[in-house]
Amino acid sequence: MFFASDNAGPAHPKVMEALIAANQGYAMGYGADPIMDQVRSQIRDIFEAPEAAVYLIINGTAANSVLLGTMTQPWQTIFCADCAHIHEDECNAPEFYTQAKLTLVPTQDGKMSPDALRSRISGEENRGVHGPQRGPLSITQTSEKGTLYSLDEIGALTAVASEYGLKTHMDGARFANALVTLDCSPAEMTWKAGIDTLSFGGTKNGAMGVEACVIFDPELAWEFELRRKRGGHLLSKHRFLSAQMQAYLADGLWLDMARAANTRCTQLAAGLRDHNTAQMLFAPQANIIFFQMPRAEHKRMLDGGAVYYVMDGNPEEGDPQELLTGRLVTDWSMTEKGVAQFLDLLRS
Amino acid sequence: MFFASDNAGPAHPKVMEALIAANQGYAMGYGADPIMDQVRSQIRDIFEAPEAAVYLIINGTAANSVLLGTMTQPWQTIFCADCAHIHEDECNAPEFYTQAKLTLVPTQDGKMSPDALRSRISGEENRGVHGPQRGPLSITQTSEKGTLYSLDEIGALTAVASEYGLKTHMDGARFANALVTLDCSPAEMTWKAGIDTLSFGGTKNGAMGVEACVIFDPELAWEFELRRKRGGHLLSKHRFLSAQMQAYLADGLWLDMARAANTRCTQLAAGLRDHNTAQMLFAPQANIIFFQMPRAEHKRMLDGGAVYYVMDGNPEEGDPQELLTGRLVTDWSMTEKGVAQFLDLLRS
Amino acid sequence: MFFASDNAGPAHPKVMEALIAANQGYAMGYGADPIMDQVRSQIRDIFEAPEAAVYLIINGTAANSVLLGTMTQPWQTIFCADCAHIHEDECNAPEFYTQAKLTLVPTQDGKMSPDALRSRISGEENRGVHGPQRGPLSITQTSEKGTLYSLDEIGALTAVASEYGLKTHMDGARFANALVTLDCSPAEMTWKAGIDTLSFGGTKNGAMGVEACVIFDPELAWEFELRRKRGGHLLSKHRFLSAQMQAYLADGLWLDMARAANTRCTQLAAGLRDHNTAQMLFAPQANIIFFQMPRAEHKRMLDGGAVYYVMDGNPEEGDPQELLTGRLVTDWSMTEKGVAQFLDLLRS
């Protein structure tokens, strides 16, 4: 009953086997390993983007920060959701790598609307050198609240950015979970919808620790490489990043794992809907659920062995009837039985 | 015949097995995994430093940069060897993390002398706010040239730093290789000799990709944690760093691997000494050899399948008799036969 | 009829005379001039703060940025009003000097309430290293909207900061204008109300270009000096900053100038109140007025020779009846007749 985070689960055995397989003899370091050539081809194929620059990096904070560093000037401001991971959960890493600032766009259900975005962008009106200059847009898909932008919604946001000449980054830490729900192609969810760069998540979806940075405009590639190295994010024994990603993408493993995680989430959501004290805040579309329940109920669940975060208060102390928000995250390794056990406990 | 770098070799099978073993079910992320508790104890025991703060990070550039960031103010200058890895091979990562500058101390055989260090420190004389302020000292052991500081030499350098109230960092990317040659304890080579923080290498000595940052003064620990996160260097699935380090340290594996690498280096050196056209620049003490040979000879070796770097010229083009410097690095996985093959080729 | 900004007006003749007087022979540079000794004493006396560290700097952006840099760690967030000058008008200078970020507190009439502040501070709840850490509070007095915090309001805000162990900076670009309205002592409006550091404005109130940075806790002084120098903000011929500030403070000139500016503002406000098409947004308390008027009326005023900023639209283009917001700023040099001329034009 471990629903704390999809980055607390295990890596897929095929990913681990690939590490073992890659550990043969010598290999050129720093991305010059032959497995990386395969990965580059895999990603270019999957994204129908034969010119894209592709790099691997250890985690999502690094992927977001180095990509945004490459896209942003220090006197600019990055437009992002007010609940964006780059704002809330990276201890100023984006500011460190960009030397810039973030402008928060209000959200509903974790998502920016084109109007809210336009209002914030136009709010940074032309005041010459005095105000921050407009920088790129960053969209998180799957959003931090577990909701999804439709293809049209992504296109509408990037269109607003584009009106002002701004590029768009996608934080795709849970890219696969969104993709299998929307049932579209990776190209449709990215460059065909106006996305310029992508943090393509692996870690939360069954890898050990690897993300791809996909840059659809290869002109930025060399600067990305320098910024990655300068951030201490270029691995010498790079083959072990390559091997993970290679196995992750092979035979659609990444999609299978995302489907599995989403299926468990659907099962959970169905159970919660049937339950009269738990109230989901948004319709879950990927592998995350936010739900409200009285403190006493949260306490009962946690005491009973369920593991998840209560976001807005201490489940141990305070009015037992106060509604608190819990977050449940599913991953590829979860079983139908495990989820049923959680729901049984809830109903008990 | 792959002598290009010890970070191009394979990880030890025990390290890989530990990864597989760690991949069971859920584990708290970000360093809260139980294996990390073991690693912390192992390192505190090995270093006889029960209070030391211990963190894991993916590579040496990150270890050096985050540690130096924690020790340095942006208006200071870091004293280091003119051939230091932090100066030459990290694409300004130390400057990025510290916002400071480096003052290069002249070296002989890759090593600073106390007099040269004192001269540089006192050269940053008191000019109030105008000049850079004196910051920490950074020593590389094993040095970038494959030579070693004796315990007395380390103590003499840290004593100079200490006179000026400066702390000392040790870049120990090849810490184990030095330790087995000096045949001393980890404590003697570090805090007993005046070292305040250590980048304790694993990657070049048989790990997949992990270094420990050891902070002997735990007051700096919290700032280190924030700086690591802000640099994008805190891993969610941290157990896979912990597992590597746990296996690396268990049963003295790390020392065995260093001894193996050094033994191969000794074998190589003996062969080079017997050879009349190759001239070693320094007596190798760990697992690195720098040697001079005519360009034609380098070309012959490389064409014959030897892999190593020629540091100061193109082996393919130019006067065949010009002396060029080659670098040979051995690692734990090298066989006696492999080295013999190289020496046979050299003699042929 | 020049109401565009108080930093577009002339310096007071006494300030300019002081420059001439200071230009005699040689003087030690970089703040070691004897006039600076006088200034330090003047400010310590005026603020009843005999231990305060006092420095001069050329403008408000520099004063705010270097002070905040001294108070803030790179992994923190600074709490400030959503309309704060440090957020809107300094092209990321505070981010540059602090390497941190800003958290915007919603305002009413340009002012934060203690509740809004508390909500934002507690919103940066304890998430270990993941979120930005809580940093200092910055309050602007006179606010960017021309309104004032009462002494109680300042105290209530700093009390909230203090609960969380946070320090408070005051952006006092228009400090004098607030002081003469509140009719309190400089100590009451600062350290007695919990302010730790102050950007004490001179430029907008009749100096040529000088602000004092007042640090009530002298422990931060040396770091401030290093940060000022590193920002390129330490002047060699410093006596010309000292002389301005000396004359500005002598015989209460600074208070006289602020009173003069405020009096003109009161005159303007009275005229606007009598006028049926102009609507003031807030009760002006210092030397700034924000007012709404139909576009056509703005256009008529600007065509008639009035100079001021229309903040939220182009006065030349669009629906003539749309209400647009104008900003009027008065300064010490403005005459009763000049203001009357503006009001006459408005009524004509």
Add this chain to the structure above:
Amino acid sequence: MFFASDNAGPAHPKVMEALIAANQGYAMGYGADPIMDQVRSQIRDIFEAPEAAVYLIINGTAANSVLLGTMTQPWQTIFCADCAHIHEDECNAPEFYTQAKLTLVPTQDGKMSPDALRSRISGEENRGVHGPQRGPLSITQTSEKGTLYSLDEIGALTAVASEYGLKTHMDGARFANALVTLDCSPAEMTWKAGIDTLSFGGTKNGAMGVEACVIFDPELAWEFELRRKRGGHLLSKHRFLSAQMQAYLADGLWLDMARAANTRCTQLAAGLRDHNTAQMLFAPQANIIFFQMPRAEHKRMLDGGAVYYVMDGNPEEGDPQELLTGRLVTDWSMTEKGVAQFLDLLRS
């Protein structure tokens, strides 16, 4: 007998009168004042560079740092003399503004040779992303040692930079002193010799506090403006920078002042040559002299009322016969009689 620095002397009365004259009524701020239009024209005329971008800033550290920031990427290294002001006397301001590092080129008599420069540039050989990337060259004319690069020497250095595709900055804090000695045109000493950007000094040569940043390639202009603002270096009451520079340049005042300073230096040098205990280290070519003399003699001079810096030891303590180096700097305001008084004291 004040020879400590040319930035300790007074401003020229004409500069001060210009400040008074500029202090009439309102003027648009931030560089939009009409006097700035004149200054721009003056500098474009003087440099025969009708397209040059021209900006004013308060001091040399700021001029150098913002210009270098505009020319340098954070992963590069700036090539400069080992005695360069940007290295020794700016408390890491260039590193702050560029986020990059400096590579020190050895000098003789304060000057880099083309060979030494080439050796350092080629020393940063191509190691992909691992090493710092090559960035701009910075030349100081008049050098920090008071010597001059001939036009051919400047051209030879910029030619080396150009071979590697690198731009060149000139730190011209004492530009005028060099110009009048070389008796060439400003264009010849800058863009005709391959200089791309110039810190054009005013402060050390009779201004109150102003330098021009001249950018011969106007494509960099907008970035410079943003960086200047972000550094807190854009003045609101900018007319007072403009007025200084306007008066400084009018009727060749700047050249007259430089000639006066150099003439006093020549007088001093002649006196020192006649004196048997003082030994000049380099032939002075502008307004700076470095000379060696026994400690006891320095002490006698300083006790007798001469003011200058002893660079390499305490004149009060130590072996009276030890040779110490003094630095003498002359400025426009010095009289023949004042210099004679110093020489009399020396001879007495």
